[in-house]
Amino acid sequence: MNLAAPKQILNYIDGQFCDPENGRFMDNVNPATGEVYSQTPDSDADDVQLAVDAAKKAFPAWSTSTPDYRFKILNRIAELIDANLDALALAESNDNGKPLWLSKRVDIPRASDNFRFFATGLMHYASESHSMQGKAINYTLRNPIGVVGCISPWNLPLYLFTWKIAPALAAGNCVVAKPSEVTPMTGYLLCEIAREAGLPDGVLNIVHGGGPHCGASIVSHPEIKAISFTGSTRAGKDIAAVAAPMFKKLSLELGGKNPNIIFADCNWEKMLKTTVQSSFANQGQICLCGSRILVEASIYEQFKTAFVAEVKKLTVGDPLAETSKQGAVVSKTHYEKVLGCIELAKEEGGTVLLGGNALKPEGRCANGYFIEPTIIEGLGPDCRTNMEEIFGPVVSLQSFTTEAEALQLANASDYGLAATIWTENVSRAHRMAAQVHSGIIWVNCWLLRDLRTPFGGFKNSGVGREGGWEALRFFTEPKNVCIEL
Ligand SMILES: NC(=O)c1ccc[n+]([C@@H]2O[C@H](COP(=O)([O-])OP(=O)(O)OC[C@H]3O[C@@H](n4cnc5c(N)ncnc54)[C@H](O)[C@@H]3O)[C@@H](O)[C@H]2O)c1
Ligand SMILES: O=C/C=C/C=C(\O)C(=O)O
Numbered sequence: 001m002n003l004a005a006p007k008q009i010l011n012y013i014d015g016q017f018c019d020p021e022n023g024r025f026m027d028n029v030n031p032a033t034g035e036v037y038s039q040t041p042d043s044d045a046d047d048v049q050l051a052v053d054a055a056k057k058a059f060p061a062w063s064t065s066t067p068d069y070r071f072k073i074l075n076r077i078a079e080l081i082d083a084n085l086d087a088l089a090l091a092e093s094n095d096n097g098k099p100l101w102l103s104k105r106v107d108i109p110r111a112s113d114n115f116r117f118f119a120t121g122l123m124h125y126a127s128e129s130h131s132m133q134g135k136a137i138n139y140t141l142r143n144p145i146g147v148v149g150c151i152s153p154w155n156l157p158l159y160l161f162t163w164k165i166a167p168a169l170a171a172g173n174c175v176v177a178k179p180s181e182v183t184p185m186t187g188y189l190l191c192e193i194a195r196e197a198g199l200p201d202g203v204l205n206i207v208h209g210g211g212p213h214c215g216a217s218i219v220s221h222p223e224i225k226a227i228s229f230t231g232s233t234r235a236g237k238d239i240a241a242v243a244a245p246m247f248k249k250l251s252l253e254l255g256g257k258n259p260n261i262i263f264a265d266c267n268w269e270k271m272l273k274t275t276v277q278s279s280f281a282n283q284g285q286i287c288l289c290g291s292r293i294l295v296e297a298s299i300y301e302q303f304k305t306a307f308v309a310e311v312k313k314l315t316v317g318d319p320l321a322e323t324s325k326q327g328a329v330v331s332k333t334h335y336e337k338v339l340g341c342i343e344l345a346k347e348e349g350g351t352v353l354l355g356g357n358a359l360k361p362e363g364r365c366a367n368g369y370f371i372e373p374t375i376i377e378g379l380g381p382d383c384r385t386n387m388e389e390i391f392g393p394v395v396s397l398q399s400f401t402t403e404a405e406a407l408q409l410a411n412a413s414d415y416g417l418a419a420t421i422w423t424e425n426v427s428r429a430h431r432m433a434a435q436v437h438s439g440i441i442w443v444n445c446w447l448l449r450d451l452r453t454p455f456g457g458f459k460n461s462g463v464g465r466e467g468g469w470e471a472l473r474f475f476t477e478p479k480n481v482c483i484e485l
Pocket of ligand 2: 287
């Protein structure tokens with residue numbers, strides 16, 4: 001097959017590519033150039049209804065198909081993603097602004113890993129049984145739910161879209177999915193792959209459009225019984241308000257304001273190298289980025305000097321150039337938001353140690369949305385800069401003197417997604433890991449992912465967990481059968 005980004009993205013319903021019923025399309029912009037380069041459907045409730053109808057029709061056959069059959073198709077999708085790595089990576093980079101090398105090395109390989117992981121996972125899925133001392137035996141069936149909704153954000157488009165779709169399909173559900181309207185391209189290309197892989201019509205339906213019309217129609221549809229959402233805490237609240245009274249199963253992966261806690265006894269070289277990544281990878285647009293850097297006072301000045309020097313070396317520019325470590329942020333709206341956050345940090349009394357400005361590369365990217373990697377210091381835990389998610393190339397530094405103070409600063413947040421702890425003292429690492437309020441703790445590493453582990457956040461960072469059996473459990477309905485002997 002020969003995948004290429006089209007000028008017009010279409011919905012994919014019942015195995016067919018189609019215009020939205022209302023005929024409306026939205027501009028799709030390449031953020032590295034600022035140019036409109038394709039059109040994407042502005043779908044609404046009518047399209048969601050067609051997708052639900054198709055999914056319902058496909059459900060009886062798909063949900064009762066053998067694990068072996070589903071394995072072969074999902075694994076074939078993984079193979080086709082791998083075979084089309086270059087085309088998908090280019091599409092992702094043009095749509096999102098991220099460096100091409102990054103989408104080639106991380107985003108697209110992870111999308112095929114997601115399919116491969118859940119394709120094989122499904123082959124190992126067995127029902128539990130509980131014997132009652134010879135009196136009775138219980139066994140638990142876990143059946144697919146039916147039609148489920150998957151809604152994902154723009155920062156890791158195909159990576160996060162497939163992280164939901166793959167377990168939903170593996171478990172035997174039919175899916176109505178919506179990628180972010182800001183980065184719809186690889187979601188569209190995935191449909192071509194699904195068709196080529198022999199996924200039956202109606203099993204996966206993808207509708208493109210905005211949150212308020214299209215996403216909200218998925219959430220409120222009475223026949224979509226489970227919603228898996230990744231995105232902002234604000235949208236997560238709106239979704240919960242609609243879905244909870246309808247008693248839908250909900251998985252919400254939301255924002256973060258993650259602490260990166262650096263003790264003086266850390267492995268300095270490793271910490272410094274990884275902290276540059278955990279601060280600025282993907283232009284800081286990863287929900288797991290360590291945007292609050294907490295440094296032990298005795299090494300604060302040394303860290304500050306070394307960190308600023310390392311970050312200064314990050315080249316920002318054309319995402320298609322091998323030399324660009326950083327690309328563009330995702331959109332004009334987001335660019336203005338992030339620059340506004342930097343202004344706010346200054347108003348709050350913060351000092352910009354590095355960056356702080358928009359950047360205009362020469363040549364084809366002169367009108368793109370680029371921001372210098374930015375480091376701020378001098379702000380305490382109670383200001384908006386240290387409390388609100390910025391989701392861009394901006395980090396702040398704070399210092400602490402004791403472990404207790406480090407913990408207090410780390411937990412001074414309404415969010416609780418991920419934390420990183422740097423120390424060579426294993427007892428301290430365990431103590432801190434046990435007490436930091438977040439769903440994911442990385443000790444002496446960052447974003448080291450094992451797809452079997454539970455993934456998700458505390459507090460305003462979400463509800464539920466993705467990954468491994470957690471995801472397969474989410475996408476199934478348990479039924480216990482008790483037989484008296
Ligand atoms: N916890 C995680 O795993 C994780 C991962 C990635 C991103 N995020 C978060 O996502 C945010 C950035 O992504 P974004 O700006 O695309 O988020 P967003 O909430 O604006 O949009 C996410 C998706 O939800 C849709 N949507 C928006 N409002 C909706 C509504 N009311 N009903 C249904 N759908 C709706 C959007 O169209 C999009 O597809 C950040 O807050 C980031 O932390 C979290
Ligand atoms: O931006 C958020 C990143 C989420 C990452 C995952 O969900 C994952 O690695 O599984």
